[in-house]
Amino acid sequence: MVVFACARCDAVLTGPVERVALPVRAHQTYGHDLLPALMEPGTYAVEPEPFWLPWRPWGEVGADEAAERGVFAPVHGLSFGPPGAVVVAPGDTRGTVLIPERCDGYCIGLDGRDGPNLACARCASPVATRIDDCSFWQTVWLVPDAVRRVPEDGPASGHPAADWEALAREHQGAPPVEPCGAWDARWEAAVGAALAHLLAASAGAPVALPDGILTATFGRAFDALLPAGPAARRVVVAGPGLPSVAGDTDIALVPRHPRTGEVWQPSDTTAAVVPLEADVWLHVAFPREQLPVPATGGLPDGVYRDDPLPLRPMRLFAPDRRIFLRTLARLPAVREPWLRAVYDRVQDAPFTRPF
Known part of the structure; x- marks a missing residue:
């Protein structure tokens, strides 16, 4: 501390x-x-990264200087404040x-x-x-x-190693839908960041997602940003507490540790690793579905009811566009022509599907 x-x-x-x-x-x-x-x-x-005032526009900074700072696609401006x-x-x-x-x-x-x-x-x-x-x-x-x-107590020390076994035990997943029916802001940000990494890992080929919440949150984005056709790359959820990754897996969606920032690495596959915020990954990996309970109060035996009702979103999911662009601009893969075309299209048309 x-x-x-x-x-x-x-x-x-x-x-x-x-x-x-x-x-x-x-x-x-x-x-x-x-x-x-x-x-x-x-x-x-x-x-x-440098953060806050002063800012300089992209045209003044230039692509070469921006790349030296780890930004590989045009942004509106770069901070020249202290990092x-x-x-x-x-x-x-x-x-x-x-x-x-x-x-x-x-x-x-x-x-x-x-x-x-x-x-x-x-x-x-x-x-x-x-x-x-x-x-x-x-x-x-x-x-x-x-x-x-x-330092509060003696010399400052570095981060302890990430305790992956304790992740599911000590941290709770973030439910994707708020009580009002809106998608949770943490999900929109986490999916926006992971989407940038997933696109880079796809190499521009169609991607197969597991059924369920991942299809609901990533599916529309893949339909809009990747070409149509038979899925060439397969995504699976991987991480502590889950079975080993199969050999035919192309992309592993894994947790990013909330304390250390370390990205979990599978030991038994050559799949591309894509990080997802831990509170969102936990809900994807270990969903806690609300089951119906027996009805009471004189109703016939065998009647069940949902009380309270399961939360359902009131609109289709949209990843956070700004987080997506911010993340993608900092991936070297964005310099590939097909991915740069995706970046430019999303930046120039902010209100098109899936954003």
Whole structure:
């Protein structure tokens, strides 16, 4: 565990926090309602790329410089802020005050458009950016150059190895549908990121999906973005607690560990590995279907009912387009002509199927 302190005056700015993997939805915008905190209490994550102001447009940066930074397809702009921004839950901050002249927002909160909007309460140095407007996951991003990491108990240590056996035991899967009938935002982000990797692994050939939730979430995207025809590549769900991957598997959909960010690797196949966020993978790998229960209250024997009713979506699934494009732009495979054509088509036509 560590705390973060002001680099100028050493005032403590957070409670004790433990490092975990940065969720793929960290830069997602969703709907027009208030979203919960991105990070669990007592955790932090690091954005390895430059993040926040200043931004430079793609035409000014150029393809060569962008590729050196790991971006291989045109984006609207690239950040030239310092890398290594730290994100924590708003409730884990300590000793900060708002900077009133930097508190603009889009709707009903702060969106950070003016840069750091939280200052150290002791020395008034800008130290963080709070984001809590509608459509955004609630976060506090600590400015890398303005804070320093202080070990809580002795020297800081690296991540422990991912405990795959404990994954299903200690973490719960995210249900795909919210009580209101909307698809869960975590699913839209996770599928958007995994879709980019799946397309790259497909090599442009039709893909066969297992029946069930994967067909409901990925199927329309494959129909829209890959050519029609007999499936040439087979996708299976693989990971801890599941049977070994068959030899005829072409693509294995595996979990990304929520603490370390490590991607599970099968030992008995040469299949291409595609990571999926663990909370979504758990629901895919170990679905917990709600079964009907015996009716009571004088009804005939053998009558069953669903109480409460199973959740059903009110519309077809659409992967998160921004997360898809962000992920695909950072895969070297996007430089292949067929995949670059997919990228350009999705970027130029934001409201076409499946997005």
